[in-house]
Amino acid sequence: MKTPETLDEFLAFFEAVKREDMDGNGDPNDEYGFYVRENLTFSDLFFEEFGAYPSKWVMRDGVMTPGIILPEMEDALAFWKMLYDNGYINPNLFTNKANDWIAGILQGKAGMWKHQVGNYNTTWNKNEFVDPNVELSLIGGPQGPKGKGISPARNGLQYAWVIPSTVEHPEEIVKFLDWFWTEEGKRFVLFGIEGATYTVENGEIKWDINDPVYKDNEGYAFHQTTLNFQFAVNNMSEGYPALRSSIPDYDKITAGFQTAKDNIIESDGRFMPDLKAFQNHPELVPGTGAGTLFLDMFAKVLIGRESIDEAFDSFVAEWKRRGGEEAMKEATEWYHSYYGN
Amino acid sequence: MKNWLSNDKLTLWIIALPGILHFIVFKYLPLAGNVIAFQNYNFFQGIWRSEWVGFAHFAAMFTYEEFYQILRNTVLLSFYTILFGFPAPLVLALLLNEIRRVFTKRTIQTLLYLPHFLSWVIVGGIFISLLDLNGLFNKFLGLFGAGPIYFLSIPELFRPILVSVGIWKEAGWGTIIYLAALAGINPHLYEAAMVDGAGRWRQMWYITLPCLMPAIVVLFLLRIGNLLDSNVEQVLIFLNPLVRETGEVIDTYVYRVGLLGAQFSYTTAIGIFKSIVGLFLIVGLNQLSKRTTGESIY
Numbered sequence: 001m002k003t004p005e006t007l008d009e010f011l012a013f014f015e016a017v018k019r020e021d022m023d024g025n026g027d028p029n030d031e032y033g034f035y036v037r038e039n040l041t042f043s044d045l046f047f048e049e050f051g052a053y054p055s056k057w058v059m060r061d062g063v064m065t066p067g068i069i070l071p072e073m074e075d076a077l078a079f080w081k082m083l084y085d086n087g088y089i090n091p092n093l094f095t096n097k098a099n100d101w102i103a104g105i106l107q108g109k110a111g112m113w114k115h116q117v118g119n120y121n122t123t124w125n126k127n128e129f130v131d132p133n134v135e136l137s138l139i140g141g142p143q144g145p146k147g148k149g150i151s152p153a154r155n156g157l158q159y160a161w162v163i164p165s166t167v168e169h170p171e172e173i174v175k176f177l178d179w180f181w182t183e184e185g186k187r188f189v190l191f192g193i194e195g196a197t198y199t200v201e202n203g204e205i206k207w208d209i210n211d212p213v214y215k216d217n218e219g220y221a222f223h224q225t226t227l228n229f230q231f232a233v234n235n236m237s238e239g240y241p242a243l244r245s246s247i248p249d250y251d252k253i254t255a256g257f258q259t260a261k262d263n264i265i266e267s268d269g270r271f272m273p274d275l276k277a278f279q280n281h282p283e284l285v286p287g288t289g290a291g292t293l294f295l296d297m298f299a300k301v302l303i304g305r306e307s308i309d310e311a312f313d314s315f316v317a318e319w320k321r322r323g324g325e326e327a328m329k330e331a332t333e334w335y336h337s338y339y340g341n
Numbered sequence: 342m343k344n345w346l347s348n349d350k351l352t353l354w355i356i357a358l359p360g361i362l363h364f365i366v367f368k369y370l371p372l373a374g375n376v377i378a379f380q381n382y383n384f385f386q387g388i389w390r391s392e393w394v395g396f397a398h399f400a401a402m403f404t405y406e407e408f409y410q411i412l413r414n415t416v417l418l419s420f421y422t423i424l425f426g427f428p429a430p431l432v433l434a435l436l437l438n439e440i441r442r443v444f445t446k447r448t449i450q451t452l453l454y455l456p457h458f459l460s461w462v463i464v465g466g467i468f469i470s471l472l473d474l475n476g477l478f479n480k481f482l483g484l485f486g487a488g489p490i491y492f493l494s495i496p497e498l499f500r501p502i503l504v505s506v507g508i509w510k511e512a513g514w515g516t517i518i519y520l521a522a523l524a525g526i527n528p529h530l531y532e533a534a535m536v537d538g539a540g541r542w543r544q545m546w547y548i549t550l551p552c553l554m555p556a557i558v559v560l561f562l563l564r565i566g567n568l569l570d571s572n573v574e575q576v577l578i579f580l581n582p583l584v585r586e587t588g589e590v591i592d593t594y595v596y597r598v599g600l601l602g603a604q605f606s607y608t609t610a611i612g613i614f615k616s617i618v619g620l621f622l623i624v625g626l627n628q629l630s631k632r633t634t635g636e637s638i639y
Binding site for chain 1 (some may be wrong): 401405406407466469470473474475491493494578581582583585597598604607
């Protein structure tokens with residue numbers, strides 16, 4: 001089947017997953033086209049396609065409005081309900097914990113899921129899957145009637161180093177940080193310790209992700225997320241062809257990063273600080289994390305306990321009443337002061 | 342030297358000193374930190390330089406939309422846990438006490454209190470799988486032709502599930518104290534009762550339970566002080582968007598508020614509220630117990 005691109009093609013893919021009994025165990029009902037995790041973590045697809053990504057803010061009619069209360073959200077809700085009713089998503093999505101979600105995917109229950117490209121070789125390593133012939137592709141999001149995108153653009157700041165003013169020799173710390181961008185430092189960050197995690201033969205660096213030192217004790221995850229705060233596959237790795245050959249499917253992953261870039265969702269609320277209006281009302285926060293008011297409505301609609309129109313209208317009214325109005329005002333003021341218009 | 346060491350009072354004080362110091366340093370001194378409930382505590386400015394807001398946080402708590410629903414959920418959940426979960430170890434202990442063969446009794450007892458050592462993440466994960474749409478319970482229902490029920494999505498079932506799983510996990514551990522108390526009952530009492538013609542049930546009612554009363558009362562009073570504390574781990578693991586109306590308790594609300602940016606002051610205010618309620622409960626019930634059963638913890 002060719003890679004789906006429009007919403008209809010994705011639906012056809014989901015139907016095929018069901019029909020063809022993807023994991024081959026004779027039961028056509030235990031595979032799901034799109035495998036969803038609890039609280040819609042890593043599962044917030046099919047929102048932007050209708051123009052209503054939950055956590056993004058849009059300037060509409062002069063007022064900053066979050067995706068969760070946009071009228072387009074009703075279309076997204078209808079689409080999700082259709083997915084649920086047709087068995088394209090797992091019905092236990094509200095209690096599907098992270099570990100169960102990963103386990104389910106590895107067992108072959110999922111046609112498609114959303115995660116970070118960088119985990120291609122670790123969490124989703126081919127050896128972890130129950131089916132030895134599994135083939136994974138990294139694809140972009142579906143093109144919907146009103147938009148396309150997978151993840152919102154972030155601030156661009158991953159983290160910040162803080163040196164307290166009471167420290168005695170701050171220049172030593174800066175020197176240490178500078179070291180990470182020297183040849184030696186780069187090597188440490190990318191490959192680890194010579195002799196322990198990599199070897200040099202004939203001037204060539206030999207580094208294997210399937211080395212026991214990485215496989216045991218989750219060494220790879222520790223190295224790449226704790227020690228290597230730059231992650232291997234980025235511009236720090238220029239000049240190291242060894243990396244290209246030692247990371248399996250390097251080209252696929254790099255292409256995957258590019259796809260992710262092409263699927264960024266823009267938000268007018270990018271760079272906006274946390275709103276004061278939400279401080280004592282965590283349930284209102286747009287998105288599917290702390291903001292439980294939306295998630296509760298979403299859950300009831302999906303299960304069929306309430307009808308979409310009623311539930312959505314009462315949700316919007318409730319959200320506004322509890323502090324959403326102030327939040328929108330605050331956001332609008334911020335927008336004008338930040339963008340100066 | 343000899344006189345000094347043989348002074349009992351002094352010796353007792355010295356033995357008690359480490360424990361007392363521990364309580365002073367780790368329990369009483371930190372009480373002073375509760376002042377941050379009356380401030381807008383800023384981590385970087387510290388206690389002395391954060392602004393004071395008086396009872397603003399308490400006001401915010403009581404005027405919060407769902408406060409009464411959350412409070413009700415907390416009280417109800419604790420109430421049911423105490424109602425069903427408190428007698429469970431007692432009943433188990435009484436049953437275990439009847440077993441003659443020591444080997445059987447010890448084995449069963451050990452198996453029963455093993456779940457206490459499992460973390461809620463594990464136990465929660467196990468029961469979520471069991472209660473899942475494809476889980477064991479639903480497969481069992483399927484044998485009778487009943488459709489799969491998404492148990493964890495039904496608000497009315499949420500508290501019963503939590504209480505039941507809680508009992509499964511903790512009842513075995515609770516029997517330890519009761520079994521120890523039961524072992525301390527004078528067997529002559531039972532013999533005398535049998536001579537008087539008392540059957541098993543009467544023996545239990547007139548001998549066992551009254552002898553256990555001190556242990557029961559003490560454990561109960563200690564338990565009641567925690568009425569507003571819920572087992573956060575357990576509730577968080579099972580909580581999902583569909584059962585929030587019965588499942589959201591004070592501690593899960595505090596967890597979410599804390600997620601939204603270090604609301605130290607607000608959560609301290611909530612903690613103070615819970616502690617004061619707990620204090621009233623313990624003091625009040627202690628007095629009540631003194632007058633009715635004669636037992637009390639102080």
